[in-house]
Amino acid sequence: MSRPEYQAPPEIYYGDSEAKKYTQNTRNQQIQADMTYRALELLNLPPDEPAFLLDIGCGSGLSGEILEEEGHIWAGVDIAPSMLEVALERDIDGDLFLQDIGQGFGFRPGSFDGAISISVLQWLLNAETSHPTSSPPHRLTRFFTTLHSALRNPSRAIFQFYPTSDDQIQLITSIAQKAGFGGGVVVDYPNSKKARKVFLCLFVGGGGTQQQIPKGVEGEDDEQVRFERRREKERKRDVSGKRKNMKDRDWILKKKELYRQRGKEGVPRDSKFTGRKRKPIF
Numbered sequence: 001m002s003r004p005e006y007q008a009p010p011e012i013y014y015g016d017s018e019a020k021k022y023t024q025n026t027r028n029q030q031i032q033a034d035m036t037y038r039a040l041e042l043l044n045l046p047p048d049e050p051a052f053l054l055d056i057g058c059g060s061g062l063s064g065e066i067l068e069e070e071g072h073i074w075a076g077v078d079i080a081p082s083m084l085e086v087a088l089e090r091d092i093d094g095d096l097f098l099q100d101i102g103q104g105f106g107f108r109p110g111s112f113d114g115a116i117s118i119s120v121l122q123w124l125l126n127a128e129t130s131h132p133t134s135s136p137p138h139r140l141t142r143f144f145t146t147l148h149s150a151l152r153n154p155s156r157a158i159f160q161f162y163p164t165s166d167d168q169i170q171l172i173t174s175i176a177q178k179a180g181f182g183g184g185v186v187v188d189y190p191n192s193k194k195a196r197k198v199f200l201c202l203f204v205g206g207g208g209t210q211q212q213i214p215k216g217v218e219g220e221d222d223e224q225v226r227f228e229r230r231r232e233k234e235r236k237r238d239v240s241g242k243r244k245n246m247k248d249r250d251w252i253l254k255k256k257e258l259y260r261q262r263g264k265e266g267v268p269r270d271s272k273f274t275g276r277k278r279k280p281i282f
Contacts, residue, residue, distance in 0.1 A: 002163065005123045011080045014059075019082040020091060023060040023090075039116040039158040042130045042186065042201050042214050046071075050255045051113035054103060056159075057120030059083040067116075068093055071251060073258055075112075077101060102139030104146035111141040113237070115147065121161035121200065125168055136259065140172060144179035157181070161200050169198070176202055188217040195219075203265070225244035235278030249275030 002015050014022065022028055045051050051072050055063050057084055058076025060083050067074045077099035078084055084096050101107070102124050116159045124143060125136045132138060151157060164168045178184075184204040189195035203211045259267045268274075 009039060009128055014080040014083050016082045019086045020059060023086050027175050028237040029062060032062040033066055035118045035160045036063040039160060040201060041162045042158045043156050044167045045114060045116045046139045050258060052258055054115040056115055056117035059091055060086040061094060062075045063118050064092050085108055089195050101143050104142035109149045110152040113152060115151060115157040117159040119160060121159045134264060137175060140175045144176045148180045148204060151204045155205050158199055160197060182211055184213045186214055186216045189219055190216060205270055
């Protein structure tokens with residue numbers, strides 16, 4: 001079966017039934033989680049500090065849930081109304097925007113500490129009409145130019161995508177570089193047909209092209225890395241099976257300050273009781 005981007009535009013392909021079907025599929029959930037964890041690893045964010053991240057092509061919020069678990073605040077954009085409707089039904093915490101990323105962004109400069117995108121970038125390589133503004137180079141230029149402006153300096157943007165040729169990779173990377181990004185392509189499991197994953201790792205500022213591009217994961221099979229990630233997640237859990245509480249007072253204060261900077265209303269005031277552990281009541 002051909003990939004979704006060759007069957008119909010995303011806002012049509014992901015209608016009501018397909019959006020729910022995609023979200024409820026446990027294999028999709030696992031793949032999305034694995035790719036999101038890897039994207040966060042490549043973002044190389046400061047440890048134990050909540051960041052404000054942009055999820056490009058957020059869909060129904062599967063990646064956003066991982067961002068929340070890792071203690072980050074996020075906003076998501078997607079072109080498929082049905083996907084965003086499912087996200088609202090799932091009561092996720094991120095702010096959602098209906099947006100054609102090929103038209104560019106309108107965010108304030110320096111809004112985000114980083115950006116991730118899972119299985120989205122290849123959709124920009126298809127021209128839906130013959131109009132010059134619908135051509136992949138034109139849409140990619142608007143996308144990368146406005147994204148570069150929306151990211152703070154320094155920061156990173158990580159894209160996991162499915163190119164069909166080296167020419168597509170060259171087109172994407174060259175346009176990203178013209179927009180001001182540094183960085184390049186990271187390939188995990190390059191010798192494996194099933195496990196091979198391609199990431200575009202882009203840098204804003206911080207030396208630009210002088211930054212070192214992360215190395216891809218070597219090997220033939222992704223089962224080992226999945227095992228390692230599961231083991232790492234288990235290490236963060238306590239004996240009761242619940243995730244260890246990472247939300248100490250400093251973490252809560254930083255997250256509240258981020259909310260205030262974003263202009264969110266109703267953020268509770270800081271006090272001596274902020275982050276205090278409550279005694280259990282029986």
